[in-house]
Amino acid sequence: MSKSLQAIRGMNDILPEQTPVWRYFEGTVSRLLDNYGYKQIRMPIVEFTELFKRSIGEVTDIVEKEMYTFDDRNGDSLTLRPEGTAACVRAVLEHGITGGGQVQKLWYIGPMFRHERPQKGRYRQFHQIGLEVFNLDGPDIDAELIIMTWRLWGELGIRDAVKLELNSLGTSESRGRYREALVEYLSAHHDKLDEDSQRRLKTNPLRVLDTKNADTQAVLVNAPKMADYLDDESRAHFEGLKARLDAVGIPYVLNPKLVRGLDYYSKTVFEWVTDKLGAQGTVCAGGRYDGLVEQMGGKPTPGVGFAMGIERLVLMLETLEQIPQELSRQVDVYLCAFGEAAELAGLALAERVRDQLPNLRLQVNAGAGSFKSQFKKADKSGALYALILGDDEMARQVVGFKPLRGQGEQQNIAWDALAAHLATCVVQG
Ligand code: ATP
Ligand code: MG
Numbered sequence: 001m002s003k004s005l006q007a008i009r010g011m012n013d014i015l016p017e018q019t020p021v022w023r024y025f026e027g028t029v030s031r032l033l034d035n036y037g038y039k040q041i042r043m044p045i046v047e048f049t050e051l052f053k054r055s056i057g058e059v060t061d062i063v064e065k066e067m068y069t070f071d072d073r074n075g076d077s078l079t080l081r082p083e084g085t086a087a088c089v090r091a092v093l094e095h096g097i098t099g100g101g102q103v104q105k106l107w108y109i110g111p112m113f114r115h116e117r118p119q120k121g122r123y124r125q126f127h128q129i130g131l132e133v134f135n136l137d138g139p140d141i142d143a144e145l146i147i148m149t150w151r152l153w154g155e156l157g158i159r160d161a162v163k164l165e166l167n168s169l170g171t172s173e174s175r176g177r178y179r180e181a182l183v184e185y186l187s188a189h190h191d192k193l194d195e196d197s198q199r200r201l202k203t204n205p206l207r208v209l210d211t212k213n214a215d216t217q218a219v220l221v222n223a224p225k226m227a228d229y230l231d232d233e234s235r236a237h238f239e240g241l242k243a244r245l246d247a248v249g250i251p252y253v254l255n256p257k258l259v260r261g262l263d264y265y266s267k268t269v270f271e272w273v274t275d276k277l278g279a280q281g282t283v284c285a286g287g288r289y290d291g292l293v294e295q296m297g298g299k300p301t302p303g304v305g306f307a308m309g310i311e312r313l314v315l316m317l318e319t320l321e322q323i324p325q326e327l328s329r330q331v332d333v334y335l336c337a338f339g340e341a342a343e344l345a346g347l348a349l350a351e352r353v354r355d356q357l358p359n360l361r362l363q364v365n366a367g368a369g370s371f372k373s374q375f376k377k378a379d380k381s382g383a384l385y386a387l388i389l390g391d392d393e394m395a396r397q398v399v400g401f402k403p404l405r406g407q408g409e410q411q412n413i414a415w416d417a418l419a420a421h422l423a424t425c426v427v428q429g
Contacts, residue, residue, distance in 0.1 A: 010116070010124030020327040021314050026109065028155055029129050029308075036148055038105045038131060043087040045111065049077040055086035055264060055296055059203035066114040080113035084130040085264070085289070085305055086296075093298045098134040107131040109310075121280025121312045130307035131286075134293070137302035139240030142268045142288060143248075145306055146241075149272060149284055150250050156313070157322035162272045162283060164250065166242075167258040169206075169226065169265055170234035172291055178229035179205055189219045209257040225256050237267050260285065264292040268304065276319050277312055284308035332361040332426045334378035334404075335387040338371060342389040349389070349399065349415055356419035360426060379404055384426060387418075 007013060014022060030040070049069050056063050068080040081087055088106060092098045109129045116122055133141050146164065153159040169175050183205050190198060194213035201208055211217060230238065245252055252270075260269050269287035277283075286306020293301035317323050337346035350364050363381055365374050378386040388400030388410075398412040401421065413421050 010118035012123060021317060021323055024327055025314055029152060032148060032152055033107050038107045041088060041091060041106045041108050043091050043108060045081055046078050047081055047087050049079040051086050051090055052079055055292060062114060066116055068113045068115060082114045083112055084108050084128060084307060085132060088132045089293055089296050092134060098301050101135050103136055104134040121277050121315060123311060127310040128307040130305060132303060132305035134301055134303050139237050142241050142304050143244035146245060146270060147248055156317060158316050158320055161276050161320055162274050164252040165255040165258050165271045165273055166252045167255050167269050168230060168234055168238040168267055169269055170230045172266055174229050174231040174234050178226050181224040185223050192219050206259045209259050227256060234267055241268055260287060264289040266290050274316060277315055280312060283312045329382045331363045331381040331383040333385045333387060334381050334383035335364045336374040336378055337389040342394055345394060346389045353419045357423060360422060
């Protein structure tokens with residue numbers, strides 16, 4: 001017997017009953033980004049492997065063990081994108097759209113791929129909405145990114161369930177000095193570190209701050225703090241950001257251990273975290289990466305961005321029961337027709353109504369059927385009203401108009417008056 005075909009572990013179908021929430025979420029975010037003046041960019045899902053190695057950093061979890069990498073038929077090493085920033089930087093450089101200091105405020109949406117251990121809120125194909133801003137180096141734009149997400153949580157009804165964590169990694173100079181101090185301190189406590197942290201101490205010491213290991217965490221209590229190593233420029237930038245968040249009234253907590261998984265961050269780093277999703281608590285994360293564009297072969301270009309995980313935010317909406325009621329109804333009106341002549345007249349009538357009410361969600365019965373079976377389908381569709389066309393109605397050029405949810409008697413409406421009548425009783429999105 002042949003094995004039944006299955007999707008790859010950690011790569012999910014998003015079924016029709018789930019897509020309304022996804023579309024609601026995506027629609028809400030894209031409207032908000034439009035309103036703040038951000039423009040969408042769409043990059044390929046596959047890029048040369050080299051791009052991610054150079055931008056994300058060789059000694060990060062992503063590049064070391066999470067990438068889907070393969071040789072294509074030409075022998076080129078390609079990788080399914082694990083995140084969006086690298087490709088976005090590649091694209092703006094390739095097309096010269098950040099040259100001469102041009103400001104770009106860009107966003108993207110789509111699937112990302114990481115070979116992680118699948119669990120709730122962590123998948124191998126997952127989806128992000130990400131945003132990148134180029135050629136603005138002040139804290140005002142860092143603040144704007146955070147303010148936008150704050151507004152988003154408000155619109156989605158999840159503001160009380162998320163918390164903003166903030167840190168500054170400083171300029172690369174101050175980070176360099178901090179790294180030295182940290183390495184010196186951790187080396188003196190080498191034996192008390194977990195194995196992973198011992199390895200990171202050599203490859204990517206700042207990541208040790210990120211450890212979940214209790215013994216290593218105990219060692220870190222007295223470790224040097226990044227905040228003490230910030231130079232004047234980094235300090236002023238960080239203060240400028242905090243002042244703006246205070247001005248808008250956005251609460252935050254400073255988390256000196258927040259370093260982020262990717263190599264390329266500098267100055268501002270932030271995460272929106274929740275305790276509603278178990279272990280996978282970060283729903284949105286980002287920061288400034290002023291050195292990245294140059295590192296990737298461009299002219300020095302400041303950059304700042306974030307990405308949010310759509311699966312985790314959809315889970316939040318579900319967990320907190322913040323899915324708008326109206327999403328559950330997909331059909332406004334269901335047209336039933338009995339007999340071939342009525343079917344043909346019904347089709348033409350439906351198209352006339354759609355001409356006049358382009359936002360009406362009108363479903364025409366397909367597959368004919370008895371009175372009883374068509375009504376059952378009308379009811380099951382969730383429609384508010386059924387339209388009925390039989391011999392009687394045909395003869396009088398009217399349509400039966402039957403409320404399916406509660407109030408009101410069935411009445412006859414003249415074909416010519418149908419669109420106007422529907423406009424008065426169906427609220428259209
Ligand atoms: P984590 O610490 O949870 O692994 P990360 O730091 O690797 O996250 P980023 O690369 O910053 O994550 O991605 C931004 C956001 O994308 C995360 O905050 C999260 O919401 C989401 N995300 C990242 N990896 C996954 C995944 N494997 N499955 C689902 N969502 C993810
Ligand atoms: Mg990760």
